[in-house]
Amino acid sequence: MSRMKQIYSWLDARLQLGKPLMEMGEHPIPNRTASWWYVFGSAAFTLLMLQIVTGILLALVYVPSAGEAWNSLNFLNHQLTLGWFLRAMHGWGSNFMVAVVLIHMAQVFLFGAYKYPRELTWTLGVFLLLMTLGMAFTGQVMRFDQDAYWGLGIGASILSRVPWVGGSLVHMMLGGPIIAGATLSRFFTLHVFVIPGMMLAFTFLHVWMVLKLGINEWPMPGRVVRRSTYMAEYHELTAKDGRPFVPGGVWKDAVFSAAILAAVAVCAVVFGPFGPGGQPDPTIIQTAPKPDFFFLWLYSVLSYLPPSMETPFLLIAPVLGIAALLGLPFYASEGEKSWHRRPIAILALTTIAVSWGVLTHLGTYTPWSPHMDAWSGGPAIPARYLQTASPLEREGAVVFQAKQCRNCHSIGGYGGERGPALDDIATRMTEDQLIRQVLQGGGNMPAYGKNLSPAEVTALVRFLQTLHPANEPSAADAAQAATQAGH
Amino acid sequence: MRAPIAAALLAACCLMSGCARHLPAMNDEQPVPRPQQIVSFDPLYGQNCSACHGSNGQNGPALDLNNPVFQQLMDDATLHRAIRDGVPGTQMPAFGESAGGMLTEPQVDALVAGMRKRWATEGTTRPAQIPSVTTTLTGNAAHGQQLFATDCRSCHSGKQQQVTDPTYLALVSDQALRILLIAGRPDLGHPGSQTGWQTVANGHAASDQDVTDLVAYLASLRSATPGQPYPGTADGVAQAVSNDPARTRLSAQPTTQSRTEK
Numbered sequence: 195m196s197r198m199k200q201i202y203s204w205l206d207a208r209l210q211l212g213k214p215l216m217e218m219g220e221h222p223i224p225n226r227t228a229s230w231w232y233v234f235g236s237a238a239f240t241l242l243m244l245q246i247v248t249g250i251l252l253a254l255v256y257v258p259s260a261g262e263a264w265n266s267l268n269f270l271n272h273q274l275t276l277g278w279f280l281r282a283m284h285g286w287g288s289n290f291m292v293a294v295v296l297i298h299m300a301q302v303f304l305f306g307a308y309k310y311p312r313e314l315t316w317t318l319g320v321f322l323l324l325m326t327l328g329m330a331f332t333g334q335v336m337r338f339d340q341d342a343y344w345g346l347g348i349g350a351s352i353l354s355r356v357p358w359v360g361g362s363l364v365h366m367m368l369g370g371p372i373i374a375g376a377t378l379s380r381f382f383t384l385h386v387f388v389i390p391g392m393m394l395a396f397t398f399l400h401v402w403m404v405l406k407l408g409i410n411e412w413p414m415p416g417r418v419v420r421r422s423t424y425m426a427e428y429h430e431l432t433a434k435d436g437r438p439f440v441p442g443g444v445w446k447d448a449v450f451s452a453a454i455l456a457a458v459a460v461c462a463v464v465f466g467p468f469g470p471g472g473q474p475d476p477t478i479i480q481t482a483p484k485p486d487f488f489f490l491w492l493y494s495v496l497s498y499l500p501p502s503m504e505t506p507f508l509l510i511a512p513v514l515g516i517a518a519l520l521g522l523p524f525y526a527s528e529g530e531k532s533w534h535r536r537p538i539a540i541l542a543l544t545t546i547a548v549s550w551g552v553l554t555h556l557g558t559y560t561p562w563s564p565h566m567d568a569w570s571g572g573p574a575i576p577a578r579y580l581q582t583a584s585p586l587e588r589e590g591a592v593v594f595q596a597k598q599c600r601n602c603h604s605i606g607g608y609g610g611e612r613g614p615a616l617d618d619i620a621t622r623m624t625e626d627q628l629i630r631q632v633l634q635g636g637g638n639m640p641a642y643g644k645n646l647s648p649a650e651v652t653a654l655v656r657f658l659q660t661l662h663p664a665n666e667p668s669a670a671d672a673a674q675a676a677t678q679a680g681h
Numbered sequence: 682m683r684a685p686i687a688a689a690l691l692a693a694c695c696l697m698s699g700c701a702r703h704l705p706a707m708n709d710e711q712p713v714p715r716p717q718q719i720v721s722f723d724p725l726y727g728q729n730c731s732a733c734h735g736s737n738g739q740n741g742p743a744l745d746l747n748n749p750v751f752q753q754l755m756d757d758a759t760l761h762r763a764i765r766d767g768v769p770g771t772q773m774p775a776f777g778e779s780a781g782g783m784l785t786e787p788q789v790d791a792l793v794a795g796m797r798k799r800w801a802t803e804g805t806t807r808p809a810q811i812p813s814v815t816t817t818l819t820g821n822a823a824h825g826q827q828l829f830a831t832d833c834r835s836c837h838s839g840k841q842q843q844v845t846d847p848t849y850l851a852l853v854s855d856q857a858l859r860i861l862l863i864a865g866r867p868d869l870g871h872p873g874s875q876t877g878w879q880t881v882a883n884g885h886a887a888s889d890q891d892v893t894d895l896v897a898y899l900a901s902l903r904s905a906t907p908g909q910p911y912p913g914t915a916d917g918v919a920q921a922v923s924n925d926p927a928r929t930r931l932s933a934q935p936t937t938q939s940r941t942e943k
Contacts, residue, residue: 268712339713472713480716480783571728577740581869584841586849589772591742593852595733596772629910648908649851655910678911 218405219440222432226412228443231305233450234298235404240451241291242397244458245329246390248284256336258382260375260474263338267470282462288333290458292488295326300543303522306531307410309419313523315403318396320519325393330488332385338378343474344483346373346381355505373474408432409443413531420528482566490557491550497562561611568609569598576606583660590657593650597642605661613639620661620668627669628655717785722795725788729776738800739868743772744861751864752801754814760793770854812863812889815856820897821890828895842871850899851907858896862887 206212255274257266270277299319302308308316331349335342346368353367354360369376411417411431437443468486472478485493499507533540575591583591594600602612609615623631632651635641646654662668719725731741738747745751755763764784765777776782777789784792829837837844844850853861887895 264712272712470713473715475715478716567728568732570730570732572732574732574735574741577735580740580742582841584846584849585844586846586852588742589849589852592733592772595742596774600732625910647851648906649848650908652848652908652910653852674911 219444220438221405221408222436223409223439223443224411224431225435225437225442227409228437228446229412230446230450231301232409232443233447234294234301236447237451237454238291238294238298239397239401240454241287241294241458242393244287244455245284245291248280248287249386249390251280252284253386258336258378260338260378263336263378264470264473267337267339271467271470278467279462281467282465283458284333285468286458286461286465288330289487290454290461292326292330294454295323299323300547302410303539303543304533305410306413306419306533306536306539308523308526309529309531310421310424310527311407312403312410313527315400315407316523317520318400318403320516322393322396322400323519324516325389325396327488328389329385329393330486332381332389334486335378335381336385337469338474339470340472340474340478340481341469341483341485343373343476344481345485346377348485352508355508409439410531413533415530415532415534417532418528418530480567482563484557484560487554487558491553494553494557497560559611563610564601564612565610566601568600568604569595573606573608579606579661583657586653587657587660590653590655593646593654594657597646597650597654599654602639616658616661618662618666620659621663621666622669623658624669624671624674625655625659626671626674628658716783717788720787720791722791722799725784725792726795729784730792733772735868738796744857744864745866745868746796747800748864748867749800749802750811751860752797753811754860754864756814757793757797759814760796761789764789764792768854768857771857772852810886810888812859812887812892814860814863816859816889816893818890818893820893820900822894822897822901825894825896825898825901828891829898833895836871844899845902847902847904848907848909850903855896855900858899859892862892862895 202212252270255266255270255277257263267281270281272278302316302319331345334345350364350368350373353363356363365371367377367380368374369380408428411428417427472481484490495507496504530536575594580588580591594605600609602610604611604615605617619628629651631637631639632646632654633641633643642651659668727736730746733741733743734746735741739745763773765775765782765786766780767773767775774782776784778785833844836842850858
């Protein structure tokens with residue numbers, strides 16, 4: 195044992211790290227801050243370490259070339275023992291990291307922890323968030339499949355909208371005029387060297403400041419932050435009602451980090467790795483590419499924006515958003531920390547969280563997008579709808595499928611959601627209204643008058659007229675009945 | 682203190698060596714193939730056919746492929762051609778790459794082979810008297826009308842299963858009518874629909890001539906202007922757009938065509 199001590203003394207005499215590390219471990223934290231609310235930052239750090247370890251292991255096999263990347267991922271998935279598990283850990287680690295970083299940020303905002311003297315800690319945190327998202331996007335490109343290919347296409351077309359220099363920016367991003375080997379090399383460099391390097395440096399400074407400035411105290415209504423008095427008040431608090439970080443607070447961090455790692459592993463085992471999907475070949479058009487979950491909200495926003503709003507939104511909103519985040523601690527560096535006295539902060543956070551949740555949820559099932567294969571594939575119109583149908587009505591159902599109506603209109607729970615479901619359309623529209631709607635379109639539906647023969651329209655409308663519940667009559671035009679009775 | 686460390690090391694070694702193989706493997710055993718490389722029946726049928734022909738080849742709006750008589754009637758080349766090039770005069774579109782669709786020749790072959798394997802009844806030989814899918818005979822519409830009156834009308838003249846509607850007839854070709862007459866739609870479970878061609882002609886099996894005549898009769902009911910809306914009025918469009926009494930009186934009179942129906 196004394197031998198070990200000797201080695202330690204020899205090293206410490208030169209490194210001189212022992213004392214500062216002890217000080218860091220023993221630095222006092224307020225008693226109430228030793229709370230489960232303060233574990234997200236350390237969990238994000240743990241996930242970063244997990245990503246670095248799994249990333250290094252993946253890089254041992256992954257081939258960052260346009261011709262081989264897809265194959266090497268499939269080799270990992272299908273040939274290498276536990277290769278799929280490694281990919282799943284890295285993929286789920288990424289999802290968890292984005293989520294934990296966002297929760298960490300929301301908690302810091304809610305607790306007013308960005309105020310004096312921790313403004314710079316927050317600012318670095320904002321950059322760390324952007325880098326985390328950058329890692330997520332570049333990581334999606336590493337999975338060089340159809341989603342990656344078309345995701346790059348979207349990224350390039352967003353960049354191309356920048357006035358004057360858009361074209362050059364795209365050229366720089368793709369490493370040429372098209373998505374090719376140079377593009378993958380660039381994104382590999384970003385994902386493996388540039389962003390992680392910056393991230394480690396920023397993380398070091400971020401954690402350094404947390405340790406040096408002390409962790410934020412539990413916000414109490416009425417305990418107002420003032421530049422002139424804050425530091426003295428904080429030191430008084432930790433001296434009177436504090437405990438050393440190790441072991442007083444660190445055990446909760448350790449337990450939560452372990453739980454997060456376990457959750458990543460469980461997700462990895464149960465749900466498996468992400469992709470790779472189909473080959474990144476633009477000639478394969480039977481594909482519906484989709485971003486990973488952390489960008490689904492953006493996917494939804496862009497789908498719902500009117501075309502004229504796209505460029506202003508894409509170019510102005512991110513600048514404003516980032517500026518607001520960066521400016522926040524300088525605009526509100528003093529004052530109340532407690533959420534009991536910050537209604538606007540609560541409202542803002544709730545609005546952002548609810549909007550994000552709703553947009554992400556919409557992005558998972560894309561109701562705005564036609565289901566391009568519902569006309570030919572999937573379950574047929576339920577048999578009970580056609581059990582008593584006449585030959586003409588049944589032929590109308592065939593027209594409904596063959597003319598691809600079902601790509602936008604679901605029947606029996608299957609089909610697109612762009613237009614309304616038609617299971618009980620006959621209770622809402624009369625024969626005349628159905629004919630007019632089919633021929634002329636309207637309400638976001640194209641006109642089909644020129645694409646359907648009169649016989650097809652009649653058959654289709656006859657079929658649609660059968661779509662009503664058994665105990666509910668179909669809508670009828672009283673005038674039509676009267677006219678026909680009159681003759 | 683040593684015991685837990687040893688246990689952890691043991692677990693780690695175990696994971697590294699062989700026990701890891703007991704962890705669940707990937708769900709999909711193969712990389713995602715290119716769409717043109719898929720040649721197994723289920724995904725191809727599920728993506729291209731099931732919405733019209735039913736997930737098990739039955740109870741879809743279009744023709745039931747899971748019908749032994751239909752499978753006996755059609756040869757491989759005809760089925761292949763129908764899938765690749767579509768069927769003119771019906772709603773069946775072309776799926777072959779050569780005709781602008783998405784399926785390669787091997788994929789069309791896989792669909793035909795898969796249908797045969799699943800839905801053609803094994804071991805049963807084709808009955809001798811079953812009419813063939815095409816004919817060289819000339820149809821006699823008048824005899825077809827007689828046959829229709831005696832054998833078909835009881836079910837097919839009412840509103841429910843009316844097959845004489847010119848709009849319906851505009852959407853099915855003679856060939857499709859012939860196939861339907863011979864093969865029936867047993868999946869619908871309507872009375873008498875189990876047997877198709879065998880019920881026609883007073884319970885006796887219909888001959889090739891009978892089927893040809895019936896098709897000729899139905900073909901004679903086609904209209905130059907099919908698809909008129911408003912059932913019960915012979916010239917519905919005129920009535921709808923015009924309040925001119927003279928016109929509506931005229932249109933209320935039965936035309937030659939609807940007289941033939943009666």
